[in-house]
Amino acid sequence: MKPVIEVLKGDLTKVQADAIVNAANSSLLGGGGVDGAIHRAGGKQILDECIEIRNRQGKCKTGEAVVTSAGNLPAKYVIHTVGPVWNNNEEKSSTLLANCYINSLKLAESLDVKTIAFPxxxxxxxxxPKELAAKIAIQEVQKFNTEKIEKIIFVCFDEENETIYDKLLKEKQ
Structure with missing residues (x-):
């Protein structure tokens, strides 16, 4: 079964999904952008659980994923994954970014998640680079075989990303 893939422009912290994915930093302690927004909207419970994870395993490596509850968010879970910082090493960075999607999806599947939203x-x-990142994201979710996940939502913060995702998904149909 292939999940339905949707694109929407909006606020990830307000999306109705079983799990939302946080573009976390390796410290798991919150930061800017999506990470900061999730920690602010989700409340202290998410930070407390991230601290427990850090105490147990140390920092989260790039491409890996861990899960916490969603605190005050409408989701059940927050899957925290650490994306790569772009350094012009396209091959290495692309592999690490692909791992973010693969590991997040595997973790979601293990939690019986039906809907998952990615930033x-x-x-x-x-x-x-936004276009390359979108190609990797779409490629990884389209080739992920799952019996459990029914819907994958790409939540774009800005119109530029929304346009890129819409265009690439139309090309793939």
Missing amino acids: NISTGIYHF
Whole structure:
């Protein structure tokens, strides 16, 4: 079964989904952009759980994913994944970004998630080229085989990303 893929422009912290994905930094302690917005909207419970994870395993490595509850958010879970900082090493950065999607989807599946919402990982302050990031994101979710996940939503913060995702998804149909 292939999940339905949707694109919308909006606020990830307000999306109705079983899980939302946080473009976290390796400290898991909140930051700017999506990460800061999720921690602010979700409340202290998310930070407390992130601290527990850090105490147990240390920082989260780039491309890896961990899960917390969603605190005050409408989702059940927040899957925190650390995207790569763009450094012009396209091959390495692309592999790490692909791992963010793969590991987040595997974790979501293990939690029996039916709907999952992704931000545009690494395209903000990490400066990953938006078009390349969208191609990787779409490619990874389209090739992910799942019996559990029914819907994947790409939540774009800005019109530029929304346009890129819409265009690429239309080309893939």
